[in-house]
Amino acid sequence: MAPHLSSAGGDGAVVPFGISAMPGEPTLRWAGHATSVAEIERELGRIWALPQAMAARDGAAERHVAARTSVLNLVVVARSPELGEGAASTLAMATGRHPSRTLILVPTDPDGPGWLRAEVRAYCMVPRADAPETCAEQVYITAGGDTGRHLQAIVAPLLVHDLPVTVWWPGDPPFGVASTSALVGTADRLVVDGSHWTGDGLDRLAALAALARPTLPVSDFALMRQARWREAVASVFDRPEFLPYLRSLRRIAVTYATRGGPNAEVSTNLVKPIYHVAWLAARLELRVARPLARVGRPLADGSRPARPGAPPEPGRGLRALLEWDRGADVEIVIRPVISGMPGGTTLRVELLAERRGSELRAEVTAEAESVHVLVWQDGVEALERTYHAPRLTDVDLLTAALEAGSRDPVAEGTLAAAGRLVGVGAPGAG
């Protein structure tokens, strides 16, 4: 069904100047409504047809308003109003750092009649006090019924020509659904947050890995949050005396937090722990000899209250086997520990390498806002370093994703390796 047309809308107007915008702070400069795609298009056109009006204050021209900024189209699909509002507030802050034409789509009430309601806004900001103001558009679209099921039909006419399209899908993307495929099919980049998927996330991880291709790079906030971990692990092998051990890696163990309780095994998101292993597997070109599989007894259920800090019970979690091209095995252990940290948080990454009778053990742990590295060579402490790892906000992550180039070998390789690790039909419900 085509979007419902109405004579209403097209009522956009300049938002009266309030307190002058501070440098770097986006300010709402235009607000209007629309009830059809055609009206949205008209409204977007009107914003830029009235530059003088936008610059007016108390009847006098105040500041030169630069042209619309135009670096990309950002399409956000939020499957609930809460997600939509959350995304809009993140975008309001990210707009200042990376302006784009943003379409926030909130499909709702799929069984009702087709309808569309849109709020068309322009946010402007000055990067510095003496710089001209630049503006970006944000269209918040709620669509019901059939209209909401054909998102691509809404998006396509609203894209700025020749600019790349990034699709940000907060929450659980419905991979495998035709409308999702149509939308993602036109994207130049897909942004997701695997650590917020419900369940253990394994099925979605497999689907995402299958979706990624060189023409559709994927930015996963879960992977981006681990940048300092990767830096910490890589730095161990920057040291010439440790580098040869890397090719003699025998074991990778990742410890992650879980709250325990009923269904903890399948309700704790495992995307981040798996990414640690997948990154190493990708960089070292390790083959998956045996994909991840659950082992051991289930975690403590309601009859055995979980205690934060409880020692890990041996033999639980996930196991896999990787192998070098020369045939040597690398054992993979992903194990839960009951913790007060959010479920799925990585607590420790351990590497064990053995070479010519000598052993290198590296342990990377999270400590508040830092990542700590300790290395032992033949049982003797040989290196200690600490890396600042402040928690990145969604604004930081989204900005980094929008600024990422089309080539991201870390994400590409890691996601592919994660797909192989999880395998088709991996255990757990995504």
Added chain:
Amino acid sequence: MARPAKPKAPVAPGPRAGDDAPLTARELRLARAGRKRSAAKPSGNPLRGGLRLERMPDPSAFVLFGATGDLAHRKVVPALFQLWRTNLLPHEFSLVAVGRRAYSDETFRGQLRASLDQFSRVLPIEASVWEAFAGRIAYHRGDFGDPLLYESLAARLDALDEEHGTQGNRLYYLATQPSAFAEIIAGLGRAGLDHEQHGAGWRRIVIEKPFGRDLTSAIRLNREVGKVFRESQVYRIDHYLGKETVRNILVFRFGNGIFEPIWHRRYVDHVQITVAESIGVEKRGSFYEEAGASRDFLQNHLMQLLALVAMEPPATFDADALRDEKVKVLRAMEPMAPGDVAANVVRGQYGPGWVAGEPVAGYREEPEVDPESETETYVAARLFIDDWRWAGVPFYLRAGKRLPKRATEIAIRFKEVPHAMFKESNADPEANLLAMRIQPDEGILLRFAAKVPGLGLDVRGVNMDFTYGSAFSVDSPDAYETLILDALLGDAALYTRADEVEKAWAIVTPIIEAWAGAPQPAFPDYEAGSWGPDAADVLLERDGRRWRRI
């Protein structure tokens, strides 16, 4: 928590990092059979692939000489603090400030705090971030000529290695008067502070401009530096190269396919490079008396911009490939014979005038300036690059103080169309112009001809103007942030190499020497707030050209 400064374990025998030789008999056999030994090159860390932006400098001590000076307070420390607050410096970091004045650690930290309130790019300063940074600052007093300074500094750095886990890595930063460079370098050498021993950390030195006063002094200074440090340890800073828009010249030229084919004498009529400042010499009168525009701008900033515009595409973006290409440009510029200087180079000095609606004093009335000074505050030059690409294309360079506005721009003027087709138009189409604005209002402008709407066929030049601010609403890092981080990471691409410095001096020194032997110039010869002396206009008019209106 105890934090070992150095590995406690003995280094395992055998591993030969960075060595391409196979490591085991089996691997040797595989290598003979032509099979690859591993997924990654054994010489590099395979985990580094793709981590470029996540790279963290090694643990290190930043040893700042001239720490009480203006440059340290205005630029170097604010840049370090900004890197620290954005988590780009390692946790195991210390700043050792070396100066002549008697300060305690606490007093000096207080002074830096006050300077940051004034000069930090991002304000306000968060108290907790400052406290963490301040805890890594130590002040070390001493006279640069005193050998004991370096002995005590070595002991202090060793102690700080233990305290902060900086692992013996040291970056020496010379933010002193140039006259102190040689004695500091010699002092570092005598105390063995330059030695890079296996496993004991790296040693690098950053040297601020001016690097020498002429070719002879530059060669001498390079020799002094070379006695102590290897060239790979030396980072000569020209902060222009760290500017975002200067780096963008490389992206613009080599990241776009459409410009490089016309970047050639066949299409380019001439190139103009302007570095204009509206300010005078401020409080740097005594420095400027010694330097003048030729030493302060021509030898470094203007020559660097020229090299970036004119160089051939480097094969890679690594330091030596880039610098090799820049040096080739400078080598292709024949130093001027004394008799040619007057016809190709113009110098000027500003007298009193008006800038931005304010009356300003002439140069000779500035503080610390000789009332009879012959120092030039303006220089314009017509230079040629004798190579296949640029033969016969003039490069007009100008730099000056107290010009009407602050502007740094590079303009490529293309040749006119070969045939005037639009005879009915009341004006011929102008030649195309491509201008790269370095500062302010960073951006790129292309000027081309368009038809004036209407029944006739009138042609006018119009501008297609791209401004950075309209595409990227992010504030760029300061040049010092970029360059200091590069030095800590060991990337010298944006630093100048010894041969580059000497080649630039080889071009500028004959000009300075010819002036020394010429009659006294009729200074002042341009009014503050004008675009320089008339002779500069004549320089281009003789070629049938004129300076761009900026």
